[in-house]
Amino acid sequence: MSVPGGLSRRQMFLKIAMLFNGIVGVLLAIPIVGYLLAPVTRGRKSGYERWISLGPIDQFPSGQTRLATYHNPVTHASDGETADIPCWVRHTDGDHFQVFAINCAHLGCPVRWFPQSGLFLCPCHGGAYYADGARASGPPERGLFEYPFKILEGNLQIQAGQMPTPGLSAAKGTRRPPCA
């Protein structure tokens, strides 16, 4: 049935069938890719961060740094204890606070506060930070990550919801207007 120099009927059917399957494949790929990228698109659309209360400010005595925890604003039923995130709250005086992420700015291990020497120390690779979060020594290239805070009706609130990482912090830094 082949036509010299042209397509046979069967070959054309095969090409049409392949084209048809290609189109179906692309149509199916759209929702599949959309599903796979959902965590990123969801973050872009509504953002993962919210204002969360850490409790009344008198829980945090002036001149002290204390551990606080908050329930992450975006959670699922299966998250268990992983949804409860700790952070370090430093009350300098009056309305001045600093709220540091628990994650070391090097690779995210949990930093511990040592009030006696006024240092945050990281158990993983030995990063150290001063009381104000500035880098003191070790492998971190920067100081501790800080959450934005505000005081609302006597409660300390922070803007949180996404694990701070060096890359995320740098990306936010570029988006922030210069006056902020």
Added chain:
Amino acid sequence: MRLINKVGNWLDQRLQLGAPVRETMQHPIPRDTASWFYVFGSAAMTVFGLQLVTGILLALIYVPSAGEAWNSLQILNHQVSLGWFIRALHGWGSNFMLAIVLIHMVQVFLFGAYKFPRELTWLLGIFLLLMTLGMAFTGQVLRFDQDAYWGLGIGASICSRVPVLGPAMVTLLLGGPIIAGATLSRFFALHVFVIPCSLMLFVGLHLLLVLKLGINEWPVPGRLVRRSDYLEKYHALTRTEGVPFMPYGVWKDAVFSGLILLCIAACALYFGPFGPSGQPDPRVIQTAPRPDFFFLWLYALLSLLPPALETPVLLIGPVIALIVLLALPFLSGEGEKSWKRRPIAVLTVLLVAVALGTFTNLASHAPWSPVMDAWTGFPISSKFLSGRTPLQVQGALVFQSKQCHNCHALGENGGKRGPALDAVAVRLTGDQLVRQVLQGGGNMPAYGKNLNPAETAALVAFLQTLHPSGQAPAQDASHAAGVQP
């Protein structure tokens, strides 16, 4: 016996696999390759089989949920009969599989097996190595404990440093904004479906290539590989000195595989399962996360690299390593196969082995990490205290209470982050000690804001007593000059 034969014949009439399987098993191999050096590939495959079986057994109990995974491991360890042993087999099987894959890789590299026509076999092998490493890392995550939780944080922090795409990659890796249920679920999918299925496919292709192209012949110095006549020579070799794979080669494979399985079972029985360590509760911050054995070298590297070099090395290093491994059969696809005439190949293997061994060894005692409880847990030995003045003893108290001990060893104990201070007075004068304590420097934080003048004076008075009895403490030459003009 007759019944078995009858059933066998009945099946073979329909499947018609008997003849091709017999032919495959009896394909001729060069006589020299029926060697104990050629058993690692089959052993790796056998251990992979063990991992599949024990993995399925664990999946009968394991719950891939961030809230439940840790509890289900406790149930496996303590409540399910022999659950601990299956966990131990799977954990030790993972270590053995990685070790054997690495030994297999070194063997085929030193025997020049990656050269023409087996380039593709090598490339598939590289991907098999990456997948085996992927299985080890994702498996460590499924043991959802403190180490797994903070290990994911480390993975995310490394990922985030990729230019532009970093933050999005972290969100994809974690399946959301934080390490949580979605993270464990996707690592479960990777560990149980995606990577094992790819592994099986690649192992199949890898094996098919070994059968199609023939096992690499024993390298003889001076017998060079040339694309023009290699195949002809290889076939002549298998024709003249060839022996059937079954039974010449296969019995050694079988013995070695059995031996490895026995070793895994012995380790599992003797050492037991790995962890889990503490619960994956981020609020429990009294933890010092450590990776599993095969990632310890990376842990050391991340501690020892200068900060400015870290990101480039982390992001570019693996890419370069992968390109070198993938390009190897194309850059040196011909020529000498024998390790006896390839000194650079031998030195490369030795260098990589020594480097990885050194980093792994360093990571097992992590001198770069402060010892977090040294200031409360480790007393100062009485030999550093006896005969001291009250001011000096007061300085020893400051040393302990300001956590100097966490980073500095005194006598046997203490941190190793900073130098040991047993003989610090020989190296630094009183003034230099004051400057070092207050201003820090050389990777030491400045303590100026945290020590009052009295504490500083006491601490330095104590540090000045720290010198061996036969060695005088350091003195400022200008002071000495002032006294004796």
